Amino acid sequence: MEKDKVVNIQPLMNSQVENQFTQQIQEDFTQKNPDHSALLHSLETVEVLDVLSDYYTAHEKQKHPKKETAPSNKNNGEHKEIKQAIRYIKKNIHRSITLEEVANYVYLSPFYLSKLFKNELNINFINYVNEQKMLYAKEQLEKSDWAVHTIAKNLGFSRASYFCKVFKKQFDMTPKEYRDSLK
Structure with a gap:
């Protein structure tokens, strides 16, 4: 694979992570797992994927800076602190x-x-x-x-x-x- 080539695996990862996350939550429920270890493992996986997604997005913006002619969408969370806060909230939702x-x-x-x-x-x-x-x-x-x-x-x-x-x-x-x- 070329060094500069980046493949967008985000849609694939999202569905796989969603399925894995759901499966692990179900395991916790059926096994009445009091420490929710499967759930916590899934949350850590989601956090890693969020970081990878941020990296991919930043890399694409660097690669094609002139393609962004539309005004930035406020729902994208342009500030890194907002992204960090959202990750923290997801991780601590319980x-x-x-x-x-x-x-x-x-x-x-x-x-x-x-x-x-x-x-x-x-x-x-x-x-x-x-x-x-x-x-x-x-x-x-x-x-x-x-x-x-x-x-x-x-x-x-x-x-x-x-x-x-x-x-x-x-x-x-x-x-x-x-x-x-x-x-």
Whole structure:
């Protein structure tokens, strides 16, 4: 293979990782694995793939700088701190996450990180975190038989009632109603 030639394996990797990730989550659920080692291994794999994807994207931008004539899309997360914050949130989705904690992780003030989130992603920090948690919760409701309060606890919610409120706000139905709609 030529030194400068880069092959875009991102779509292939995404589907393979998604399948592997889902399979490992299922293993954790069926084996009632308390330390979720398969899940944590999958999250580490996803993090590595995110880094590779960032490298590929940066390499392509360097290779073809004149092709970018359209204004940059704010949903792409142009700031590296936003990408780091998103990775951190994904990696720690299973617990309560604060703006201050993530700001410290990416070496920004909470105010500035909050402003970046709003400008780059058109959503405030806490709503983004809750949106990601609800997408994960929806997946767990589809693929597991865990009780709603267990899923809430696994996502860092101290009260199942608040989890249900956030879920209903996101999807216009309670977690139980969602699970029942799948039958």
